[in-house]
Amino acid sequence: MSEFCTLCGVEACLIMYDDDNGDVGPMTWPQDPIMVRSIIQNYELQLKKNKRPHKNFDIEDFFENRNNMVEAEISKVHKQITNIKYPIWDPIFKNMEEEQLKAFIDLVNAKIEACDHRINMLKNHSEANFSVMQNMIQASASSSHPSQIIPTPMDPLNDNNGRMDFTNTINQIDRACNHGINNTIRNMQQ
Structure with a gap:
């Protein structure tokens, strides 16, 4: 004190x-x-x-x-x-010229479009499989063999907003996109 x-x-x-x-x-x-x-x-x-x-x-x-x-x-x-984990700027961009940066941006945009296309394709494929299963159930329900046990189809994983859950698919796409971007950056440096 x-x-x-x-x-x-x-x-x-x-x-x-x-x-x-x-x-x-x-x-x-x-x-x-x-x-x-x-x-x-x-x-x-x-x-x-x-x-x-x-x-x-x-x-x-x-x-x-x-x-x-x-x-x-x-x-x-x-x-x-x-x-440190998710840097917003990489030092290799500092030495790149304008044309290289534009080419890199175009490449990233192409990868994003490819990922979006893949997500939509998987979403449509999942919805199509669900529709086929629903049709099979309806057809078998009206068949002459009511004692036959038909498994109920699995509902697609929906979140509360009605969107599909593609967590694993998106993670795989993300890894593939990152791998492609990293290879492109290495090629541009050489």
Whole structure:
């Protein structure tokens, strides 16, 4: 506490109570009770003058402040990790000429179109298979052998918005596209 008072140029008082048995009186800093009383009276006088209470910074405030600082540091580290994992700029682009950059952009656009085409093709293929299964069920339901057990078709995986789930397919396409882009970049560097 003495360092705090010296560094900040303020008067401070610390009062600690023993919660175990209550046999021991409060411990104070400074130990002189006259100085403690003087500091408390000055504090109360300041409260009356300001007409608004000072914010007491207790242990809960300390830990909340500390927690906020740690969370901010964690967020900063997460951003750094994301920037390292997924850089928005690669140094090889720095040395590329305008024509090479345009060719690269055209290549990326072509890959995106190929991926979109593949996704649509798989989506249409899945919908077509579903329709065929539905037709087979309807045809067999009206057949002369009602005792025959026909498995029910699997519904396509839909999310809440009615879109198909192509997670694995998209991941495979993404890996293929990235592989092609990486090879193209290597070829352009040579």
